[in-house]
Structure formats: structure tokens, C-alpha cells
Amino acid sequence: MTTGDDKDDKILDDMFQAARSEMPEPSDDLMARVIADADQVAEAWPQAEAVPVATSGGWPAASGIVTAGMVGLVVGVSPPQTLSDFAEGYIYGTSDSYLVDPYDGFGFAADEG
Amino acid sequence: MTMPFDACSDVSDEALLKLFANGDRVAAKVLTLRLTPRVFRQAFRVLQDQAEAEDVAQEAMLRLWKTAPDWRQGEAKITTWLYQVTANLCTDRLRRRKPSDPLDAVTEPEDGADSADMQMQNQTRAAALNAALQELPDRQREAVTLRHLEEFTNPQIAEAMGVGVEAVESLVARGKRALKGLLAKRKEELGYDDWRR
Numbered sequence: 001m002t003t004g005d006d007k008d009d010k011i012l013d014d015m016f017q018a019a020r021s022e023m024p025e026p027s028d029d030l031m032a033r034v035i036a037d038a039d040q041v042a043e044a045w046p047q048a049e050a051v052p053v054a055t056s057g058g059w060p061a062a063s064g065i066v067t068a069g070m071v072g073l074v075v076g077v078s079p080p081q082t083l084s085d086f087a088e089g090y091i092y093g094t095s096d097s098y099l100v101d102p103y104d105g106f107g108f109a110a111d112e113g
Numbered sequence: 114m115t116m117p118f119d120a121c122s123d124v125s126d127e128a129l130l131k132l133f134a135n136g137d138r139v140a141a142k143v144l145t146l147r148l149t150p151r152v153f154r155q156a157f158r159v160l161q162d163q164a165e166a167e168d169v170a171q172e173a174m175l176r177l178w179k180t181a182p183d184w185r186q187g188e189a190k191i192t193t194w195l196y197q198v199t200a201n202l203c204t205d206r207l208r209r210r211k212p213s214d215p216l217d218a219v220t221e222p223e224d225g226a227d228s229a230d231m232q233m234q235n236q237t238r239a240a241a242l243n244a245a246l247q248e249l250p251d252r253q254r255e256a257v258t259l260r261h262l263e264e265f266t267n268p269q270i271a272e273a274m275g276v277g278v279e280a281v282e283s284l285v286a287r288g289k290r291a292l293k294g295l296l297a298k299r300k301e302e303l304g305y306d307d308w309r310r
Contacts (some may be wrong), residue, residue, distance in 0.1 A: 008293045011305050015242040015296070016261040022239035026153040030167045034149050034174045038133065038141035041178040 126191040127184070134181040141178070148191070149174055151263065152199050158243070158258060159203040169202045193273045196259075238303050245295040253288035260285050 124132075124140075126147065132140035152173050157166035176198055177191070184191075246254050255274060259265040260281075265273065270281045300306055 008297075009289075011300070012289060012293060012296070014305075015238045015303075018235045018238040019242045019262055020264075022236055023154050024157060024163055026150050026167060026170060027163075030153065030170060031145060031149060033171050034145045035142055037171065037175045038145065038178045039138060041175070041181075042133070042136065042138065042141070045182065 127186045130177070130181050130184050130191060131186065133178070134184065144177075145174065148177075148195060151192070152195055155196065155199050155263065156203055158246075158262065159200075160206060161243075165206060169199060169206065172202055173199045190269070190272065192265075193269065196263075196273045200255075234304055241296060241299055241303055242292070245292050248295055249288050249291055253284050253291065256281055256284035257288035257292070 124143075126144060129140040129144050133144065149170055153166055153170040156169040156173075157163065160166050160169065173195055177195060246258065249257065252274070256270055259270045259273060260267070267278050267281045267285075270285075271278045274281065276284075296303070
């Protein structure tokens with residue numbers, strides 16, 4: 001049996017539902033303004049600071065890192081012929097390098113004690 | 114690095130704000146879509162004015178963007194923080210307004226013939242509820258609004274209002290009892306005279 005209080009609860013729940021469904025939506029213009037604000041705020045922030053050279057091993061270490069980076073770039077863009085030959089043989093199976101058994105002699109020695 | 118737009122649904126608000134602080138603009142867009150409607154609705158309920166509510170929502174979100182680099186994860190939920198900022202901005206707006214009866218702005222039902230239209234009836238019921246909410250003491254109105262219109266959990270309300278969960282339960286219960294009393298005389302007008310479920 002539904003009491004008067006239960007009925008009032010249901011009426012109130014129905015009105016809350018009506019109020020939730022009747023809320024206006026924010027305009028597209030507002031959403032665009034908020035996103036534009038975010039962009040503007042982010043642009044005003046300082047860029048990420050580089051690690052000071054002095055705390056990373058000084059200029060000798062920095063020059064080594066730069067040199068290694070440049071060598072890597074050169075190898076990547078224009079690899080030496082010997083390197084590409086080796087890589088091609090390894091990838092396409094024309095190289096026998098994988099047949100080399102570094103423990104060949106060691107096996108006999110181990111068997112003989 | 115920027116994360117894909119559609120990969121953010123499971124990412125928390127706090128993690129997205131951190132991504133934004135690290136330069137991820139997509140994170141800001143996701144947060145905008147996720148949070149701005151809620152902030153706008155909160156402001157609209159208090160101010161009952163679309164343009165003013167949008168201004169408040171924009172200002173609240175701007176403050177969120179500005180605080181992003183200093184946001185300390187784990188200390189507060191962004192939704193709670195935004196709720197408090199928005200509430201303060203609305204209070205400032207109301208103070209600047211000329212004194213007037215808040216019920217003046219409420220849409221009254223036009224006539225009995227419109228009650229056949231479900232849309233109109235919904236609007237009428239929503240307006241009546243909002244008018245009754247305005248008559249509640251501030252703390253009760255805030256607790257009932259958060260619980261039943263914003264659909265916060267009781268612990269979330271407790272955090273937003275700075276009280277315990279038991280106090281929230283009491284405020285909501287008293288607020289709902291008062292609303293029933295205020296709306297009792299309007300049942301017939303609102304189409305609830307022979308209402309059964």
C-alpha cells in the first residue's frame with residue numbers, strides 16, 4: 001500500500017527529474033571560449049627548462065652526447081655500405097653469420113674433461 | 114606528447130589537468146567538455162540567467178587552467194574545487210545585482226490547457242521546484258541541489274560543503290521535508306492531484 005509520504009517522495013523525485021531535464025545546455029560559444037582560454041594560458045607558461053650543462057657532467061660530457069647523437073643521425077640517414085650489406089644479409093638470410101658456433105671447440109674440451 | 118582525444122574517457126580529471134600542465138592541449142579539451150556543462154548548470158541554478166551563468170562558468174574554468182601547474186594531486190577533487198569556486202563567483206554576482214525577489218524570475222504556468230503538453234508540464238514542474246528551493250535555508254538548498262540535481266554522492270557533498278556525511282544526510286532530509294511542505298499546495302496545479310505510480 002502506498003502511503004501519503006511515499007507518494008510525496010515519488011512526486012518530489014519526479015520533480016527533480018523534471019528539473020534535471022529542463023536545464024539549459026551551455027552554448028557552443030562558451031565551450032569555444034573556455035578552450036581558447038586554456039590555449040592562451042598554456043602559451044603564457046615558460047617552456048620546459050633545459051637541464052643545466054654544469055649538472056650533467058659539464059661541457060666535455062655535453063660534447064660527447066652531441067657527437068654520439070650526430071653519429072647516430074648520420075648512420076640512420078646514410079648508413080655505411082658495409083653496415084647495410086651486413087644488415088641485408090642478416091635480414092634476408094644471405095649471410096651465414098648465424099651458423100657460427102662460438103662453442104665449437106669448447107664442446108670437445110668439456111667432453112674430454 | 115599529446116594523447117588521442119578518444120583515449121581519455123577513463124583518465125581522471127586530476128590526471129588530465131596534469132597532462133594539460135605539461136602542454137597537452139587535448140587534455141584541456143576533454144576537461145572542457147567534461148566539466149564546463151556541470152559548472153554552467155550550477156551557475157544557472159543560482160543566477161537563473163544564461164549569459165551570466167556562462168560568464169561565471171568561463172571564469173571558473175579560467176581559474177582552473179591557471180592553477181594547473183600548481184595543482185597537487187590527491188589533495189582535492191577538481192569537481193569539488195570547481196564547485197566552491199563557482200559558488201563564490203555566483204555569490205559575488207548576486208551581491209552586485211539590484212535587490213529583487215528571486216521568485217520574480219521564475220516562469221509561472223501559463224494556463225491549465227498547457228498541462229496536456231508534457232514539455233510544458235516538465236518546465237512548470239522544474240520552475241516550481243526551483244522556486245521552492247529558493248525558499249529553503251542556504252545550507253539545505255545547497256545540500257539538496259548537490260544531491261538531487263548535481264547527483265553528487267554524500268561524501269562528495271560533505272567535502273564540497275566542509276561538513277560530515279551525517280550532517281549532509283540531515284540537511285538533505287530536512288530540505289526534502291521542507292520542499293514537500295512548500296509544494297503540497299501546488300500538487301493539483303502541477304498535475305499531481307491524482308498522481309499514482
